Amino acid sequence: MAGFKPVNPPKQMERQPNKVLWNLVFGLILFVVGLGLYKSSQSIDYSWRWERLPEYILYKSDNVVRAQFDGTVSITADNTVILTDDFDANNIQQVTEFQSSLVYDGDLVFEGDPLTSTVAWKAGPLLDGLVMTLKLSMVALVFALLLGSLTGLARVSPNPALKNLAIVYIELVRGTPLLVQIFIIYFFIGTVLNLDRFTAGATALAVFTGAYIAEIIRAGIESINKGQMEAARSLGMDYNASMRYIILPQAFKRVLPPLAGQFINLIKDSSLVSVIAITDLTKAGREVISVTFSPFEVWFTVALMYLVLTGLLSFLVTRLEKKYALHG
Amino acid sequence: MPSTADTEYIIQAENVDKIYPNGHHALKSVSQNIREGEVVAVIGPSGSGKSTFLRTLNQLETINGGEIVVDGISLTTPGDVNKLREEVGMVFQSFNLFPHMTVLDNICLAPMKVRGLSRSDAESRSQQLLQRVGLSDKAGSFPGQLSGGQQQRVAIARALAMQPRIMLFDEPTSALDPEMVGEVLDVIKSLASEGMTMVIVTHEMGFAREVADRVLFMEAGELVEDDPPEVFFNNPESPRLQAFLNQVL
Ligand SMILES: Nc1ncnc2c1ncn2[C@@H]1O[C@H](COP(=O)(O)OP(=O)(O)OP(=O)(O)O)[C@@H](O)[C@H]1O
Numbered sequence: 001m002a003g004f005k006p007v008n009p010p011k012q013m014e015r016q017p018n019k020v021l022w023n024l025v026f027g028l029i030l031f032v033v034g035l036g037l038y039k040s041s042q043s044i045d046y047s048w049r050w051e052r053l054p055e056y057i058l059y060k061s062d063n064v065v066r067a068q069f070d071g072t073v074s075i076t077a078d079n080t081v082i083l084t085d086d087f088d089a090n091n092i093q094q095v096t097e098f099q100s101s102l103v104y105d106g107d108l109v110f111e112g113d114p115l116t117s118t119v120a121w122k123a124g125p126l127l128d129g130l131v132m133t134l135k136l137s138m139v140a141l142v143f144a145l146l147l148g149s150l151t152g153l154a155r156v157s158p159n160p161a162l163k164n165l166a167i168v169y170i171e172l173v174r175g176t177p178l179l180v181q182i183f184i185i186y187f188f189i190g191t192v193l194n195l196d197r198f199t200a201g202a203t204a205l206a207v208f209t210g211a212y213i214a215e216i217i218r219a220g221i222e223s224i225n226k227g228q229m230e231a232a233r234s235l236g237m238d239y240n241a242s243m244r245y246i247i248l249p250q251a252f253k254r255v256l257p258p259l260a261g262q263f264i265n266l267i268k269d270s271s272l273v274s275v276i277a278i279t280d281l282t283k284a285g286r287e288v289i290s291v292t293f294s295p296f297e298v299w300f301t302v303a304l305m306y307l308v309l310t311g312l313l314s315f316l317v318t319r320l321e322k323k324y325a326l327h328g
Numbered sequence: 329m330p331s332t333a334d335t336e337y338i339i340q341a342e343n344v345d346k347i348y349p350n351g352h353h354a355l356k357s358v359s360q361n362i363r364e365g366e367v368v369a370v371i372g373p374s375g376s377g378k379s380t381f382l383r384t385l386n387q388l389e390t391i392n393g394g395e396i397v398v399d400g401i402s403l404t405t406p407g408d409v410n411k412l413r414e415e416v417g418m419v420f421q422s423f424n425l426f427p428h429m430t431v432l433d434n435i436c437l438a439p440m441k442v443r444g445l446s447r448s449d450a451e452s453r454s455q456q457l458l459q460r461v462g463l464s465d466k467a468g469s470f471p472g473q474l475s476g477g478q479q480q481r482v483a484i485a486r487a488l489a490m491q492p493r494i495m496l497f498d499e500p501t502s503a504l505d506p507e508m509v510g511e512v513l514d515v516i517k518s519l520a521s522e523g524m525t526m527v528i529v530t531h532e533m534g535f536a537r538e539v540a541d542r543v544l545f546m547e548a549g550e551l552v553e554d555d556p557p558e559v560f561f562n563n564p565e566s567p568r569l570q571a572f573l574n575q576v577l
């Protein structure tokens with residue numbers, strides 16, 4: 001191939017859209033839509049206060065330690081503030097871990113006076129909610145994958161008991177709304193088994209998602225050419241070995257994209273658990289609105305935070321797909 | 329009913345009936361006995377039941393009537409079907425190599441998982457077989473990187489790695505470009521010369537005439553003719569076979 005560089009753009013018969021022009025059109029449409037949103041937000045009677053939002057995500061907390069009684073301060077060489085009661089030398093208050101001392105050696109302080117302060121970054125309610133959503137989704141994801149894989153295998157199994165159990169489970173879950181399942185699991189099963197909110201929420205999400213994963217797994221297995229199983233069986237391998245070494249490794253690659261979609265759904269569906277008072281991202285959003293009275297800013301922010309989670313997941317799965325894309 | 333012991337036949341099929349779940353009567357009372365070391369070619373029009381018959385011999389298809397005994401194992405008596413399949417290799421029209429594995433792993437897998445060979449033993453056996461089918465340099469390739477003829481030769485090596493006593497071929501060259509047919513047929517011929525028992529469904533008349541000890545003609549689910557090749561091709565008895573040969577030759 002020496003001396004022949006690929007021509008850019010490729011030479012071909014079919015007319016191709018003008019890349020520059022249409023990218024400009026795309027940018028223009030985005031701009032117009034954005035402008036429209038901006039204009040309409042100006043026209044309604046709503047005062048935007050974006051500046052108030054950040055503190056609900058991350059804020060600086062000033063942790064001040066105050067004197068518990070009247071007394072005299074002494075500061076030791078290893079930077080410990082010691083407050084001694086003037087009337088009872090045995091009554092002392094010690095502060096060791098702090099950033100800055102607000103008193104000097106020998107100061108006389110009264111009860112309630114600040115002694116030291118420590119400034120630290122703390123997660124606001126929205127970030128706490130995001131972490132809860134992530135935790136809930138991850139726990140549910142692990143169990144949904146387990147449940148879904150087993151059910152998917154049972155669904156294609158020649159054993160009627162396994163197969164029918166799988167069908168009943170899948171149909172029950174797919175035929176009822178997630179919200180109703182959450183209520184049933186929390187109020188009924190949760191009461192019987194004494195489950196806490198988080199366990200009930202994660203269980204509901206895992207049970208719900210598991211059914212969809214089972215269908216994805218089944219479709220993946222059935223998409224593998226019948227000849228693969230026949231070839232494996234004709235070599236004397238039993239059903240389980242054929243599944244394990246031949247069918248499942250090939251099915252795995254095919255189910256990655258739909259699985260990723262289901263995982264993203266799981267993260268979004270997790271917003272429904274706020275109905276059983278789990279403070280996930282959505283419920284945190286509602287709570288922040290009730291103190292800031294800035295619903296628009298909060299919902300946009302919440303949406304963006306969900307996007308970050310789902311976007312991250314998409315990115316990870318795309319990398320996994322690339323890694324397994326080779327051969328078959 | 330053939331007795332399972334003291335018999336000179338390695339494959340005995342008696343009055344085999346096959347009716348597919350959709351009601352299609354694919355095999356109608358087919359009987360056939362094959363000796364050890366015999367090479368039998370099966371010929372017939374499309375849809376006549378050739379593949380179905382072949383696949384009943386390692387129970388990829390179950391039968392609805394009659395009896396099949398292969399290598400002393402009755403296929404209608406409850407037992408371990410995997411034991412039977414260890415002794416009966418099969419080569420498919422569409423190769424059916426495992427696309428996610430290298431050529432070497434394709435061949436090694438069953439000997440390791442079924443026969444319990446160590447990896448090094450399985451690999452040296454596989455290398456020998458690859459050499460025999462002329463593909464020593466392809467051990468590390470994936471099936472998708474090979475031509476059809478090469479894939480089919482790997483498929484034959486994969487079946488041989490189990491050291492079967494019988495080989496079944498279902499139109500092994502039908503999916504190949506004409507220039508690749510020869511390389512696959514050569515491998516099968518060499519097997520024949522070593523005395524492997526083989527049943528070969530094929531449309532290659534010249535090949536059937538050359539390697540087969542007997543040629544069967546099937547039509548509409550029936551076994552119509554069973555002759556040595558000279559008789560089959562030169563003096564066929566049944567008018568249906570005469571008509572068929574007139575069409576294809
Ligand atoms: N799984 C199946 N279910 C229902 N009918 C089937 C099935 N497999 C094959 N048949 C039918 O049984 C008949 C025999 O099929 P078979 O594949 O044995 O024919 P064949 O002689 O191998 O033909 P070809 O030369 O085209 O491969 C055909 O009419 C076919 O339509």
Ligand SMILES: [Mg+2]
Nearest residue numbers: 378379380499
């Ligand atoms: Mg066929």
